Each structure stands twice: as C-alpha cells, then as structure tokens.
Amino acid sequence: MSDNNFKRGPHAAKNKIPEDILDGKISAVDERKTVVLDEDLENVDFDDKVWLYWKRNRNFIILTVSAALAIIVGVQGWKMYTANRASSMASGYEIAHSTNDLHNFAKSNAGTKLGALAMLESADRLYSEKKYAEAKQMYAQSAKALKSTVLFGRALLGEAMSEYMTSPDAGIGKLGDVFANASVDASFRAQAGLNLAQAQISAGKSADARKVLEEIAKNPGNGIYARLAANELLRLD
Template identity: 25%
Template sequence: MKNEKVTLFKSKEHASHETLLSFWKRAQKGILLLLCVIVLGLATYQGTRYFQKSRMRNMQAAFMSLKDDVQRLAFAKKYASLPLGGLVTLSLADDAYKMGKYEDAADLYSKARKGLKDTLFYQRAKLGQGIALIAAGKADKGKERLKKLALDKGTSAIIAAEAFFTLAVSEFEGKHYSDCKMYLGEVYKIPSAGIFIEKAKILEEQLEKSVK
C-alpha cells in the first residue's frame, strides 16, 4: 500500500512537476535537436574524435525516426552516455511519472543523469528522481535527494525552489508542520523562485488552517 503522502502531489493545486512535463511534451524534439547541434559544435571546436559528425548525423536521423516507446528505450540504451540519449531517457521518465509508474520513473530519471552531465537538464533529472521517489512511497530517499539538490550552490534558482516546495508539501502531508514551514521559508528566500512563491503562499494558507 502506498504512502498517503502521495495525494497532494497528485492534486492540481500542487502539481508543479506536471507543469514541467507539459512544457517538455510541447518542446521536446526542438530542445533535443538544439542540444544535439550545440554538442556537435562544441565537439568539433574542441577536436574531440568521439563525437564524429557522421555519428552525430546518424544519431539525429535515428532520433527523428523514433515512433514508439520500444524504439525510444532502445535508442536511450544505445546512446546512454550522450546528451541526446540522456534526454530521451528523461522523456521516458516523464511519461512513466505521468502514468503513475513512479518507481519506474525514479529509475529512469537516475539513468538519464549519465548522459546529461554538464547540461542544464542534469538538475532536472535529479529533481524528477526525488519527486518520483516520494510519490512512490519512498519519502525518506526522495527527501534526502531533494535536500541535497536544493542546498547545492550550483543548483539553479527555479530547481532549488521546486525542490524546497516539494519538501514542504511532503512534510505537510506527513503533518510535520514545523518542517513544512521551514521549507516554505527557504522558498521565500529565493529571489527567482517564480511560480513557487505563489504555490508556497497557497500551501502556507492551508498550513495555518491545519495548525489551528
């Protein structure tokens, strides 16, 4: 039986991860190909033999011909150590999360990190893994990963904000109200927290009602 803490993660009011997934589905192929072109440019500039132009063109062609999850998974495994392979794995993780397959999603987010090092999506994969673990009922593991991510000075503001907010939601669901308030305070400290400031305010209102 899954932990009751999952409920708030599924609600529209706190589905911040769903917003990221929606954006991903709209921009998926454009983002992937743009990153592929950037990687090719950097590799050519640096004279790296590993990323040969012919191989990159073959990989692009293979990516554009992907039609189903079986082909996507095979592509992801073949190019696991490359950014494009990592991003395909990331998209598979997002799909698994949306279908409620949280343990599978957590595993795929972890695998996606291999090819995403030194890219802006590496933190996104770490965030997804933490959220998926909590949704799968493995709150302690998920929260541990999110804390580490949020406190890392190299983490982008919006990723750190979502990590802290997710921790606040988890503590709220567990009725650990003082910890919830502490994490909300961390969200407010981030100048570029964006939408998570408003989400934090909504959760804070619920928190105030719960502690009365």
C-alpha cells in the same frame, strides 16, 4: 489572509476570472478544461494561470511530476535536437520519438546528449505509467548524462519524486537533497522545495515545511514559485 489577497492572483482587476472557475467547480478529470488551454482564461497572464493551477491542485500536485516541467523538457530537448539535427543521430531520435522507441534509442546512444534526453523522456513515461521503481533508475541514469545541462535538475527531481512514490520517508530526503543542491537550476530547486514542503505537511511536519516555504518565498529569483510558497505559508497560519 485569504487567497483573494494574493498579490497578483486571479482577482487582479485586469484578470477577473469567473467564480465557477476560481472555486474549482470544473471537473479535474475534464481534459477539455486545463489551466493553460482553458478558453475562459485566454486573456489571463501566464503567472496567474500557474497560480490558479496550484490553487486547484495543491493537494494533488505531489502525486505527479508537474506538467510545466514536461514543457521545460520539451523546450530544452528541442534545443538539443536542433543543435544536432544535421547528424544521423538526430534522425534516429526523431524516428524513435515517433515510434515510442526512446528507451532503445537511449541504450544505443548512451553517453550522448540526445541519448540522455531520450532516457529522461523514457523515465517520464515510466513515471506516468506508475512504474516508479523503473522510473527512478532511469532518472538516475539520465541525471549522470545530463549533468552539464539545465535538465540535470529535472532528472534529479524526477528521481526524488519516484522515490517518494515508493518510499515517502526516503523521498522526503531525496527532495531535500535536490532543494539543497546549488548546482541545480533555481527553478527545479524551487519546485523540489514546494514538493518537499507538501510532503512534510502530509507527514505532519508543518514546522519543517514552513522553513522550506520561507526560504523559497524570500528569494525573488524564484519568481512564480516564490509567490506559490508565500501563498502556502498563508495556509499554514
């Protein structure tokens, strides 16, 4: 079955997308053209934009913590900030954020939610700079502090991806742990599963990847991730 038969993909009648976009002819390095901001996709549903992002980048998505997850960090971080904005700590967080001094803020405010958030953002920065060993440690520390929040799974996912980038075999194990962790928010578990499946495929373990993808796809609660998993299963057929 082709991508054209994907149930609500960009070929849906109300979401007709120019073929040059669908075929991925727009350069991946052209920052003016992104899935979320692309003017050509202005009237396309958000789920379909995510689908198209996966279609364009499925072979490379394993190399980065998804930008969508960065958005989630931003949303949850804003909630934490607004809940504490009357405090001097919130003012310090705002200053640290604007001066790129989140690492020191995190150290000075260890044990607090805003300190943990700053630690998670610092880990993301290290990851983006390809300092995976340092990022892994920072993610692990932030996971401990964020255990009672939705961002706990985000920190574990970052830790697992950092591990994968330095040691693929160990990283596959870590991703599997996140995917199997019932205390992790469902969206992060599903994301871990998708990355796990991609890693397994890269390692020549397609049978294992199929099991993971089938588990994600059969759960409608996984939303867009269930659809992405179903699409990847078609590629394995």
